[in-house]
Amino acid sequence: MxxxxxxxxxxxxxxxxxxxxxxxxxxxxxxxxxxxxxxxxxxxxxxxxxxxxxxxxxxxxxxxxxxxxxxxxxxxxxxxxxxxxxxxxxVAYVFQHYTLLPWLNVEHNVAFGLKMRGISRKQRINASAELLGQVGLKGYEKAWPHELSGGMRQRASIAQALAINxxxxxxxxxxxxxxxxxxxxxxxxxxxxxxxxxxxxxxxxxxxxxxxxxxxxxxxxxxxxxxxxxxxxxxxxxxxxxxxxxxxxxxxxxxxxxxxxxx
Amino acid sequence: MGWTVIPLLLLIIWQVSAIRLGKPWLFPTVTRVLVQLLHPLRDHYASGSLLSNTMISIFRVVIGFVAASLAGIILGILMGSVRWLRSLLEPMVEIIRPLSPIAWLPFAIAVFKLNTLSHLFGLGYSRTILDQVQLGMLFVIFVGGFFPILINTIDGVAGVRQNYILLGRSLGANPAQIFIHVYLPAALPMILTGLKHALARCWMVIIAAEMMAGIDSGIGYLLVYAADNAAMDLVIAIMVIIGTIGALLSYFIRRVMRPFIRWHGKEV
Incomplete structure (x- = not known):
């Protein structure tokens, strides 16, 4: 083994x-x-x-x-x-600390990579909602990073990394x-x-x-x-x-x- | 309404002692000051009213402040992100910065003479408020506002957490996107702090600048003119106006800023 x-x-x-x-x-x-x-x-x-x-x-x-x-x-x-x-x-990178951009809410954090690629707002918000569902953060789209617990923040940053596939x-x-x-x-x-x-x-x-x-x-x-x-x-x-x-x-x-x- | 107790008490003491003193050219009553404040359109010494002179001062400040903001933010971002530029310019900035903006006024008036914005736009004497905006005056307000904005912007940009830049880069942002979507929002709280201090400073600077010889309009000018004519009720009314406008400017800029920096200090 x-x-x-x-x-x-x-x-x-x-x-x-x-x-x-x-x-x-x-x-x-x-x-x-x-x-x-x-x-x-x-x-x-x-x-x-x-x-x-x-x-x-x-x-x-x-x-x-x-x-x-x-x-x-x-x-x-x-x-x-x-x-x-x-x-x-x-290639995406998930860090231990400061993993989300504090001036964006959860939804826009997850959509950030897609925005950099010029994906339309509607598409990236939809993609963001789907990913947040996959990491168990459905309903937290509008929350701010500082409002989340440590575990939720890491869920969101995984979704953020996965967004760019x-x-x-x-x-x-x-x-x-x-x-x-x-x-x-x-x-x-x-x-x-x-x-x-x-x-x-x-x-x-x-x-x-x-x-x-x-x-x-x-x-x-x-x-x-x-x-x-x-x-x-x-x-x-x-x-x-x-x-x-x-x-x-x-x-x-x-x-x-x-x-x-x-x- | 507990906070009104002490001001009311002071006003009463003021009123009573002014009546007893009986020298309104030295120490006017509250009521005489109020009468002045309630007639903002009355012309004083053919130099315009409280309102028109206040508007001229505000107009000068707004133009000087906007120019200082643009220059301070742009140069601050460059100096905060380009190391060699910062080491090239920072010593000079640190030498010029402590100099009182008012100390620039004689020089500025000598250089710009009494040219106004109206001349700058090639309108000659335009019979608009532009005739009242002397370039020398703008220069002094500019100097007053520029440095607080510059220093705060440099600190804001240089202090952006490396982690956010790496994060942005790993999510595919190119250098221009990093600049717009990471550096700017991350530095914004500091930039806005700079703007807040700068606006307060500009308002102080304009009053002092207008009190200098050779200026014939603005609320600071009217203040000196009223004092020369022993119109102490007008002097105190003007002081009330200057203080109130300073407080309002500070209140408005904080209101405008608030939604942009709600996250500040809550980084996790």
Whole structure:
């Protein structure tokens, strides 16, 4: 069940959506020393795959997402998207904080991406209403972001990202600030949306639990420099139960890996 | 209505002491001031009425303020978003900004002479309110309004959360769209704060500017002229008008702003 892959070896696949080849990235710290954020990252992500990245906070996971989104550039190596994924049109990003534009109500936040594409007002409002229904926010079209609870805000920002019909969805600890039961609800919803829409998702979390519940694959990251410790395929049936024995085995395995590098 | 108690008490003390003093050219009664306020169309010293001079002052302020707003917002957005432009211009701004706008008036009058908006539009002496809008006066109001707007716009634009820009970009906005749909709305609360302060400052500046020598219209001019003629009832009536208009301007600009910044301070 657990497939171990040694670093620097590609995952066999004929349809790769996103790949990192020997990617390295460093930055200069406040005291002037050079810190490696990412080192020798080799990762190939297949179309439609739900990949979770797990590791301690500050291990370069977000940097990896930013590289994939084109927000940041790597120092070495290459990041490539499949030909039919346009980095400007087909990649959406969901953040942990400040995920909605505070001067727009929920409906217009969700419609924002469509507005940027010149879709007519009527069409984008209809699309927005439909998406809000899908994420369980029917009736909150006119609400303002600050009037929503943390969980509702993340539902709205998922709808906002889905509005542009992305082929690749990047998520940076989107549920990190939520309480555990809200988190569970949103994980279930995201799992269903992924199943129905067949998009590729790269999801960063520091929760091992969350990584195993959601991922088709879990990439375990070490910290400083960020390196892939293990690439683990999760083939447990869905919905996944953390109380399940097989689940616990995988959880403990990843826990062990992270504890080794970060005692 | 509890708040009216103290003003009413003060008015009564004023009225009684003015009657007892008996020197209306120095300290007029409340009633004499009220009489002036109730006759806004009466001509004073062939220099126009309270109303006409007030309108001239408001007109000057509105034109100067609009010009200051346009210039301040445009340059502020540029300086807030283009780093090298900001480092190029900011030291100069910081040197000129503390200078009182009134200190510019002798220079402005020397440069623009007594040319008015009417001359600027090539109308010569047009017998309209444009004849009363001296370019030097506009320049001073412009200086008074420009800096608060500029500084607030720069801070507003430079302080836009990087996250909103990334969000806009990830949803497919191009640089022009980021500018219109992210930078502007995000900076709007600060820009509007700048406008509010600027308008209040313009109203103060115009009164002081009109009190300078060489000006022959406006509510500030009438104030000095009335004082020179020992018409203290008119002086106090004018002070009441100036204060009231200042308060109304501030009230209106806040009313106009409110719907645009309802979200401000509630970012999540």
């Amino acid at each position: 657990i497939m171990r892959i040694t670093p620097n070896k590609t995952v066999a696949s004929d349809r790769i959506a996103l790949s990192f080849n020997d990617v390295g990235k460093g930055y200069t710290s406040d005291i002037g020393t050079r810190v490696a954020a990412l080192e020798n990252i080799n990762l190939q992500i297949d179309y439609g795959q739900f990949v979770t990245l797990v590791g301690a906070t500050g291990c370069g996971k977000t940097t990896l997402l930013n590289l994939a989104a084109g927000i940041d550039t790597s120092d070495s190596g290459a990041i490539s998207l499949a030909e039919d994924i346009c980095p400007k049109r087909d 992305p082929k690749l969805l990047l998520m940076d600890e989107p549920f990190g600030a939520l309480d555990s039961s809200t988190r569970r609800d949103l994980q279930t919803m995201l799992g269903n949306l992924h199943r129905d829409r067949k998009m590729t998702i790269l999801f960063v979390t520091h929760s091992i639990d969350e990584a195993v519940i959601l991922g088709d694959r879990v990439i375990v990251f070490s910290e400083q420099p960020g390196r892939i410790l293990e690439d683990q395929k999760i083939s447990l049936p869905r919905p996944r139960m953390p109380s399940d024995a097989a689940f616990t085995r995988q959880f403990l395995h990843i826990y062990g890996l992270l504890a080794e590098t970060h005692p």
